[in-house]
Amino acid sequence: MFGGIDPGLLIASLMVASVPIILAAIGELVVERAGVLNLGVEGMMIMGAVCGFIASVQTGSAVLGFVGGALGGAALALIFAVLTQFLLANQVASGLALTLFGLGLSSLLGQGFVGIRPPATEALPFGPLAESPFFGRVIFGHDWVVYLSIASVAVAWWVLKSTRLGLILRAVGENHDAAHALGYKVRRIRVLAILFGGAMAGLGGAYVSLVRVPQWTDGITAGAGWIALAIVVFAAWRPWRALIGAYLFGGISVLQLNLQAAGARIPVEYLSMSPYLITIVVLVIMSSGKGKAALNAPANLGQTFHASR
């Protein structure tokens, strides 16, 4: 069944395909760990895509493009932060409104940039290492953002698990009243987490418009933000599981196209729904396991915090 598909090439392309989802998912994971549910990932991603594209075309630099993308995503996240943290608005509705607003605004901003080719983001020069079989493609054949996406998972894991910052962040997400009583600035921490989430979603969006496609058209992220949201839940709010989830989803998406290209005798209509189906099945298997896999959503996820005393 896998005849004719080179596993090295497959792994290399699923790593690239998953980058936008990993970046956005890690951002959202940190936000949710701080107890905030921001459903506006798609909106922040597409703002990142358009701002990144504009920045890189204007400056001629792909790197500055990613900086612009992160800023664009964070700027939109700031609206969400003001609404939910200062004006105490409902988080679910604010997040969905953010997506609506982001889709509209990105299209307005991008009007003059349709049909332009942005500056290229090249693979990092690993020299002869990139020529080696299998590992050359899988480990040494990528652009810097791919490595950044993996590094962001490692850093998020380390910070959440082993640092004071991570401890405070989790405390805020698990019990904001207690955290407040201990003297932590619940609102400030949550605002910073939201901005971080926006910046990461923006980076992911910029990767779509600068590397994956690369061009600007309306609606270019095509739902990747929703998948990132699903991956956070899939991961049970743990960074490495988010990486696994994104690679699983990205891998099946790429694999089904490869199977088509290799002429596999599996009906295409089943193949094209397989990434969603298999993700559900894997989640069911993982969450039905005994004990450990209990779904540890942050206890205060989505709840409004107001210091009444």
Place this chain on the structure above:
Amino acid sequence: MNRRTLLATAALGLGLAFGGVANAQAMDKAKACFVYVGPIGDLGWSYQHHQGALAVQEAYGDKVEVTWQENVPEGADAERVLTQMALSGCNIIFTTSFGYMDATNAVAAKFPNMKFEHATGYKREQPNVATYNARFYEGRAIQGHIAGKMTKSNKIGYIGSFPIPEVIMGINSYYLHAKKVNPAVELTVVWAFTWFDPAKEADAAKAMIEQGVDVIASHTDSTAPLAEAAKANGAVIGFGQASDMADYKPSPRVSSIIDNWAPYYVKRVGEVLDGTWTQTDVWAGIKDGEVEIGEITDAVPAEVKAEAEAMRDAIAAGTYHPFTGPIKKQDGSDWLAEGAVAPDGDLLGMGFYVEGITADIPK
């Protein structure tokens, strides 16, 4: 009998009375309206229709008021948008997506004095509804010829959106003409099962390249497949789709199919102004400039380029039809006899591959 059918009957009566020419009066100023299924900024299907609308404004200046609405979903919303447009006093409304077919006819029944032009459909239930389409398969024939000559691996690819007749027609035309110049050629089709997901198109192109495909045509409108091909440093070529995609010249983009609706739109709005508009069903191609073949670059050898241009000119002159027999269906049964030319009806409802394609059409 509800209100809609009552009005429809009345309209039919009117249409008969005027012999199909509902209103043969010249006018000084006309309002032309356009409905797009996607955003104008999609750089593909809707973008090209909007270029046609802008050409109408350009051609007639003050004599024509052009308005449009983008992002109109097919179905319930389309009927409302069309009705509101008609109420605003449009003289002619261009509905530019297949899914507007029933809505166009329903609204046309309520506004018998207005002209409706529906792209890519076949229903003309009212005398004030005309249909138009473009023979994109003519462009696919030229791409197929270039593909057959240029491929080194003898593997060519095609990224499809959904398995509908329009797309299947393109695949068949592409394959037939590649096969004609290179009998060893094999076709790989990958279905994206979406109209719009540029990142998925990139993955589809990449999957094909990894399978050794070195010429990629796509029926989706983004530049993602070309960008993917560009990474292969000249080993893989592709074509611009819907718009020229000139940024990827001279390679990997070696040619393109450009949807050019401007000539038709300018002509039809002109007929409304003159009062000579009649119900028609137009399926125009290279000859009328509706399907444009973008510049064939120097990445293609001069001799192949000359052949491709000769084919283009033959199609334009009407001396060559891309579907000329003998052609068999995939299952080996006969479709077109020696020298026979495919009837338009067969093409418009095409639900089969031609002989030699190994994959199945998904359901």
Place this chain on the structure above:
Amino acid sequence: MLRLEKRPSPSRFWQGMTPVLAVVLTMIAGGVMFAALGKDPVEAIRTIFWDPLFNAQFASYSRPQLLVKAGPLILIAIGLSLGFRAGIWNIGAEGQYIMGALAGAGVGLAFYPAQHWGIFPLMVLAGALGGWVWAMIPAILKTRFNTNEILVSLLMVYIAQNILSSMSLGLLRNPEGGGFPGSRNLSQYPSASNPELIAGTGMHWGVIAAFMAVIAAHILLQRHILGFHIKLAGQAPRAARFAGVNPTGLVLLCMGISGALAGLAGLFEVAGPAGQISIDFNVGYGFTAIIVAFLGRLNPIGILLAGLLMALTYIGGELAQFMLGLPAAAIQAFQGMLLFFLLAVDLLSNYRVRLGAKVEAA
């Protein structure tokens, strides 16, 4: 320094005034955006909010269309709101909407071309059942395997979309459609159609169902023990367990109701305004309804009003596009602003804004 003080109970005055305030603020902010795009802001605002209701040229048509557009939004939002109140997150109403439409249309088309009064009621049942079944999948996975319903219901939307395209290209394709995708048009098949009941009012069975759902939900939440359980489960899950609320039953019930209502919305839409199954049949009602549910503060009457307001911005936005040449994106951004302001000023009904020094750092 500004300080917020929680009101003991929401202010009646501000509950009524906040939507008005939000609309005014949106008009100002939106006006600035429209002016920046080079359009007359006053005219743009008037076209969006006034013309669909009172413009002589459009109103007689647009006003009933408000009901047509708001109907499915309200119907779905009512179902979702019950679950949201109980802390059950069904965000896959879009998929349930699709499956309801497929099941209902499938039943109708199976009888084609027979004429019988019983066909449409059967389709309604099938539509509700289709949505219900699709919602039961995440519900059962949750109760049986503790699988997160947010994820499953969301991913089921994509699967439903794939089934939809497969159906419109295969099983349900119109055999007389010349190979084109899409089913027969149900509005041209009287026994299976959901027509406008009284000409010029926009009322069809879906709108009536939406009104009935509003009333039923209102009674359920105000008068029925079940409504009390739902509210209790959301506000104090532990207390709910002591009060004898069965969490498994509640998940199945809330997911089932929201799925069935979303399925009904899909059926009424496919048999009425949309007319047929096609690849692009769904247009995001299932997601917009989540916004409507929260805008209406999960309250049935609030949802009714929120649905109508959303419908107004859609229809007014369409008018603004082709009358004034505003891009669709500007309308989308404008809707986003309206939602932001509605959500933001809600603060005033629950909190008092006080001037003065902070008692303790917030």
